[in-house]
Amino acid sequence: MCGIHAVIALKTATDDSSNGHDNGNTSTPIEPLSEVLHTRLARRGPDHFGQVNSSFAGQDGGKTADLRFTSTVLALRGDGLTPQPFEEPSTGRVLCWNGEVWRFDGAGDKHDEVDGNDGQQLFDRLKACVDTPGVLNVLRAIEGPFAFVYYDRPTGQLYYGRDRLGRRSLLERRTDDTLTLSSVSDVSPSSSSDNPWVEVEADGIYMVDLQQERPFASTSSDAPGGTTRYDWSDETVVDGDAIVSGLGRFNMDSVPPPDDARLTLDSPSVHQLREQLMASLRLRVQNVPLPPSTTSSNGHPSRVTRIAVLFSGGLDCTVLARMTHDLLPADQGVDLINVAFENPRVVSHLKGDVTDIYEACPDRITGRASYAELQRACPSRKWRFVAVNVPYTETVAHRPEIVALMHPHNTEMDLSIGTALYFASRAVSSTGETTETSAHHATSARVLLSGLGADELFGGYGRHTVAFSRDGGYSALASELLLDVARLGRRNLGRDDRVLAHWGREVRFPFLDERLVRWALALPVWAKCDFANTAGGDDGEPAKRVLRLVALSLGMPNVAKEKKRAIQFGARTAKMESGRVKGTALVA
Structure with a gap:
């Protein structure tokens, strides 16, 4: 479990490039996290607090942007604490990860369970991708609950989203010039009731293309923008198919059940459910590290x-x-x-x-x-x-x-x-x-x-x-x-x-x-x-x-x-x- 937060702020072009700003652009510096937001993120991940600052320079004097990524960590995977955000300094790629990769669903019948730190293994796979289809294939292969923000600086593309069942939180707030993503909001009793945080839908993977003129606008036929949603599955859906969250087709067979369809202890589905649940639990309860030592009120462990x-x-x-x-x-x-x-x-x-x-x-x-x-x-x-x-x-x-x-x-x-x-x-x-x-x-x-x-x-x-x-x-x-x-x-x-x-x-x-x-x-x-x-x-x-x-x-x-x-x-x-x-x- 982690708390993640990201801010992407576009710089505004000016006619006067002699004002000391790179590429003739101006911007308001990204403000530090508020005390409320810092505290809420830290409560989610009390073991580590980390930040990475980055930037984007558009081609041919295009738009530029400042970016800041924040992660707090609750260390539950691997042999010890693995700091976040994950960063590759040589390329500027950054990953904020809040979740668990239990398995990577591989090609064909090959399924890989993840040992060690799952976030690091995910970042290694993402770094090897050279285009959007590659990134999508990696993200679609994840089995487990998660929310994430991934910045691929070489392409100027920022990916974010929640898993297909929505098991982890991710909120967003955007204007024409800024996009903010966060595990939690900064709402307080004194804040405005119309605070424009909205929950990121769990309906796919979102990609912001910072090369576009309007990167924070959703892509549509009449108003093209730079934010695109990709479905969790690239499977073709035929009319009448009941596909659920890219996981598979729901069995809508409604013919009368067989005469011997009464469920009993010997029914195949009873044995199968027990096996399925045991496999799921094994991933979730075994190899959990010891929590930090605690002391009771009388001073004894x-x-x-x-x-x-x-x-x-x-x-x-x-x-x-x-x-x-x-x-x-x-x-x-x-x-x-x-x-x-x-x-x-x-x-x-x-x-x-x-x-x-x-x-x-x-x-x-x-x-x-x-x-x-x-x-x-x-x-x-x-x-x-x-x-x-x-x-x-x-x-x-x-x-x-x-x-x-x-x-x-x-x-x-x-x-x-x-x-x-x-x-x-x-x-x-x-x-x-x-x-x-x-x-x-x-x-x-x-x-x-x-x-x-x-x-x-x-x-x-x-x-x-x-x-x-x-x-x-x-x-x-x-x-x-x-x-x-x-x-x-x-x-x-x-x-x-x-x-x-x-x-x-x-x-x-x-x-x-x-x-x-x-x-x-x-x-x-x-x-x-x-x-x-x-x-x-x-x-x-x-x-x-x-x-x-x-x-x-x-x-x-x-x-x-x-x-x-x-x-x-x-x-x-x-x-x-x-x-x-x-x-x-x-x-x-």
Whole structure:
């Protein structure tokens, strides 16, 4: 995880070349990073802060530009700290990298997993490219979450973008003469509400050609400019093809499933999902370096953990925790971070026999039950249930920073979800609990696992049940699932990244591994969920039944039956002041 920032400022031509400016151009020097922006970038990457200044000189006395690249580093790959930005002084090429290359998808059947520092290996590949097609081929081959800015000074071209599923944040702000790219905004309570930051779409690779007359204008037939978008895939799309994020075609086969299509423990898709998820997790939980040593409030070394799970106790996150157990050495602990909030609106309606408002939260109840099941299934693992209790006063105190980190997202639903993720990543209880977590101790883990993506891939939302039962069976359900997975890159992962990374941690999404997603897209819908067979029993409810059966195969029958619950309701961050506020309302 890193924080990246880049500014490209064009110089303005003048008629008088004797004024001391190169090539007869003038420009306003790029201002230093604001204190707010410097702090937010450094919180994402506390291990290193680096900057590189560069320039561009157009041909034949054309436009010139000043460029400044900034990177902060959270060191999680390689044998030690690798400073950023990456720079090749002899050519002026520069790379700001925020992400993980798990594999380079090579030609044919060759697939390369990346050992060592992934950013350095990516930069080495980019430096060998002599033209845009070469750069695109390298970037399209990346498997993993990322945002990046790459400056190829010899060609005067600047590339930037987010991965095809939008798992890392990148914002942009532009004028006719400047382009600014950043992991986070510089919005503050005192700044203007119309601050023109926008989220970079995860729909392709963007290239700015500084040789063009209008490099920051998008290319179009009626107003040619210098900014071009390239799709994540160069595959030809025929009318009717359901191509998702350049990963593959969604299986829209809606013929009636075979008579024996009921999902069971022996179904091929159950075994395949377990294999796919194990391969994805192996990349994300093994070889994580030890975090910096920490000391608890009493001066003694605190328990060092490398991996923590954002843990509501639901199906998705508990399966990840259970499978992580099979991949880590026996002496490594795993933290289960569970958040609960004091919600004044809910507290006012609680019955008098409730003695602990946090333990009464739905996700706390589910979390403790699933924690107990993990202990029974994996008694040798050092699990720790990190109960994060957040008083209402503390929620209010942190609200301005959460709103700023969410930007440009700005609805009440964004705030409810962002608040839960913000305090989960901080992982500190504020109520003085001392049994399983201390009021002064956060988890040492720098890698957080999230179960996000399972509902979209395997049919876990209520609207999927409605699509099948009311709108037309598996054909309607397939259309609804296609809609969900196709818009993953356009939804809220950038917001989540900005909020979670604020505490110097990296969230990883095993269900959103490119190969797992590609496999899930190709499955017929009845091999994922089982709405044609609604009988309960040990199979659990039909939504996400393929994953429920994986949980059952892992020895967790109670987890296999858990129902879906949105984080803002499970942790009680939704509608803290009034039950009449709509999720789509703008944050005041």
